[in-house]
Amino acid sequence: MKTNILFFLLACVSLNTFAQEEIPVQKYTAHNKGKFFVMWGGNRESYSKSDVTFTGKDYKFRVEDMSAHDKPKGWHVDYINPANMTIPQTNLRLGYFFSDHYSVTIGVDHMKYVMTQNQTAKVNGDINLPANDPASIYNGHYENTPVDMSLNGAIEGGYDMGVTNPNGPAFLMYEHTDGLNYINTEVSRFDDISKLFSLPNIDKVQINLTEGLGAGVLYPKTNTTLLGKERHDDFHVSGYGISAKAGLNITFFKHFYLQGELKGGYIDMHDIKTTVSNDDKASQHFYYFQRIIAVGGIFRI
Numbered sequence: 001m002k003t004n005i006l007f008f009l010l011a012c013v014s015l016n017t018f019a020q021e022e023i024p025v026q027k028y029t030a031h032n033k034g035k036f037f038v039m040w041g042g043n044r045e046s047y048s049k050s051d052v053t054f055t056g057k058d059y060k061f062r063v064e065d066m067s068a069h070d071k072p073k074g075w076h077v078d079y080i081n082p083a084n085m086t087i088p089q090t091n092l093r094l095g096y097f098f099s100d101h102y103s104v105t106i107g108v109d110h111m112k113y114v115m116t117q118n119q120t121a122k123v124n125g126d127i128n129l130p131a132n133d134p135a136s137i138y139n140g141h142y143e144n145t146p147v148d149m150s151l152n153g154a155i156e157g158g159y160d161m162g163v164t165n166p167n168g169p170a171f172l173m174y175e176h177t178d179g180l181n182y183i184n185t186e187v188s189r190f191d192d193i194s195k196l197f198s199l200p201n202i203d204k205v206q207i208n209l210t211e212g213l214g215a216g217v218l219y220p221k222t223n224t225t226l227l228g229k230e231r232h233d234d235f236h237v238s239g240y241g242i243s244a245k246a247g248l249n250i251t252f253f254k255h256f257y258l259q260g261e262l263k264g265g266y267i268d269m270h271d272i273k274t275t276v277s278n279d280d281k282a283s284q285h286f287y288y289f290q291r292i293i294a295v296g297g298i299f300r301i
Contacts, residue, residue, distance in 0.1 A: 028254045029202045032097040032190060034300055039093040039259060041294020045070040045111050050286035052174070054125075054226060057279040061125025061142055063149075063172070066284075071112040071177055091292050093186075101189050109182040109263075109290065113220075115149065115174040123147045127227070135169045135227035147171055169228025174282075176220040182241050182267070184216025190249065208249040210259070215242045218267060224274040224282070232273035232280075239269030239285075247292075255299055261292040 049065040073088035093107030123142040129135055149172055190208045199205055218239045224231050243265030251257040268285040 027201075027203050029192075029206045029251060032100045032103070032298075035097045035298050036301060037095045037097075037103070037257075037296055037298040039091070039095070039107075039294045039296035041091045041259070041292055042073075043089045043091055043109065043111065043290050043292045044072055045089070045113075045291075046289045047113060048287040050284045052282055052284040054172075054274065054282045055280070056226075056275070056277065058129045059125070059127040059227070061123050061127060063147075064122040064124065064144075066121055066174075067116040067119050068113050068175075068286075069116060071114050071175075091294055093294075093296075095186075095188075097190075101191065103188050103190065105186045105188065107184060107186070109184065111176075111180040111182065111288070111290065113176040113180040115172070117149055117173065120146050120148050129227065133228075135229075138171060138227060170225055171227065173223075173225040175223050177223055178221030178235075179219070180267075181219045181221075181235075182216055182243070182265075183219055184214045184241065184243065186212045186214035186243075186245070188212030188245075203254050204252070206251040208251065210245075210247045210249050210261075212245050213243070214245070214265075216240065218269050220269070220272070222272055222274065222282075224272075226274050226280070229275040229277070229280065232275055234273070236271070236273045238272045239267065241265055241267040251298065255297055257296050257298060259292075259294050259296060261290075261294070263290040263292060264288065265290075 047068045047070075049067055051062055051064055052066050053062045054060070070089060088110075089112050090110045091107065092110075093105045095103045095105035095107075097103045122144045123146075124144060126141050127139050129139055188210050189212065190210050192202065192206060192208050194202045194205070194207050197207060199207065217237055218241055219235055219237055221235045222232065222238070243263055245261050245263035247259055247261035249257055249259045264287070266285070266287055270283045270285075272282040272284070274280045274282050
């Protein structure tokens with residue numbers, strides 16, 4: 001009898017050991033479905049040249065091949081200072097994994113777009129301001145006319161050649177620096193590539209590739225000084241954008257990650273507010289290329 005009991009106990013221990021060997025412990029990072037995540041980071045941008053059309057009661061002209069650049073803050077405490085977090089160029093994204101490999105997000109790419117001020121650009125169109133307007137020195141017909149876009153700009157050719165404006169209004173200052181705000185939604189794919197690096201425990205360090213497509217609206221606060229007019233100083237839905245991205249995600253200790261992305265897209269803004277007058281607006285479209293470094297957290301609720 002004692003022998004049978006001993007045999008039974010040994011069999012139970014053996015079966016339990018076998019079961020533990022056959023059923024490995026499931027890694028938290030092995031599955032993503034049902035997880036939420038949040039991401040915060042900074043960016044740099046490059047922009048293609050753009051034709052920008054300005055329309056108003058007494059003028060309509062187009063600046064050809066306008067050059068523009070971003071306005072980086074650099075490594076700065078403002079990225080984590082709640083009072084100043086909207087000053088740098090930033091990215092905010094909230095997302096949810098609806099499967100192990102696919103997520104949907106909503107976010108804001110807070111970019112900055114600044115017309116290069118020391119450029120000479122060709123202008124086509126007409127300006128017919130009232131004679132008592134200080135900016136009436138720019139009146140005339142423009143046909144591929146080179147115009148100096150500096151603060152003390154000069155018309156280098158065409159109508160009234162050589163007119164300078166050292167004390168009057170600048171011809172044009174143009175930027176979306178309170179935000180070229182791209183409010184968008186993205187669908188992204190994630191693939192664990194940790195095996196390529198022979199990582200022993202993906203719950204400690206996991207490496208993922210990610211790719212995605214996005215679309216959204218542009219909600220800038222445009223800072224424009226146009227022929228000396230008072231600028232429109234408020235946010236306004238100005239157009240739409242589409243984008244595509246690819247990136248590398250490194251997750252640490254299940255819940256924290258560092259993510260780098262390369263993102264490109266197309267922006268079409270057909271209703272940009274330039275001054276306080278409802279008659280005045282601008283339109284443009286261009287391509288952009290964005291580089292993003294961000295930190296984030298991923299968790300289940």
